[in-house]
Amino acid sequence: MIPEVIHISGSSTEVSDERLRRLWRATVPFASTESVLDGYKLYSMALRNVSSRYQVPFLPMAELGIAGSDFYVPDDPIHFNDLGADRFAEGLARRLLEGNLLPAP
Numbered sequence: 001m002i003p004e005v006i007h008i009s010g011s012s013t014e015v016s017d018e019r020l021r022r023l024w025r026a027t028v029p030f031a032s033t034e035s036v037l038d039g040y041k042l043y044s045m046a047l048r049n050v051s052s053r054y055q056v057p058f059l060p061m062a063e064l065g066i067a068g069s070d071f072y073v074p075d076d077p078i079h080f081n082d083l084g085a086d087r088f089a090e091g092l093a094r095r096l097l098e099g100n101l102l103p104a105p
Contacts, residue, residue, distance in 0.1 A: 001101050002051045003059040003092060004044055008077035010067030011044075013037040020069075023077050057101055064091040 008020060015021045015033050024033040031039075051058035064087060071084030080088060096102050 001057045001059055001096070002047050004047065004061040005040065006061050006064075006066055006088075007040060008067060008069065008072045009037060010065075011062040013041050020077070023075065026075070027077055057099055059092065059095045061088065061091060064088065
């Protein structure tokens with residue numbers, strides 16, 4: 001299975017929150033925020049294509065709503081804090097169970 005990669009901006013490719021825009025600029029100073037988020041979108045599309053090509057389940061994770069600074073380490077738009085990690089893990093476990101993607105004991 002291939003879980004979707006998510007980040008502080010959710011699945012959006014546009015950031016209207018100036019605080020998040022500054023955070024992305026500080027984290028990736030050599031590219032515009034839009035370019036970085038477009039890169040995430042292209043990466044997600046590539047993951048979906050690979051999962052389809054090799055018949056491996058793709059697990060959409062953006063719909064878990066793990067967006068915004070409440071779920072990420074301070075000053076880091078990519079890495080979860082404990083709250084974000086817990087929500088991601090719970091969502092991943094739910095998708096694994098619902099999709100019968102775990103091997104039988």
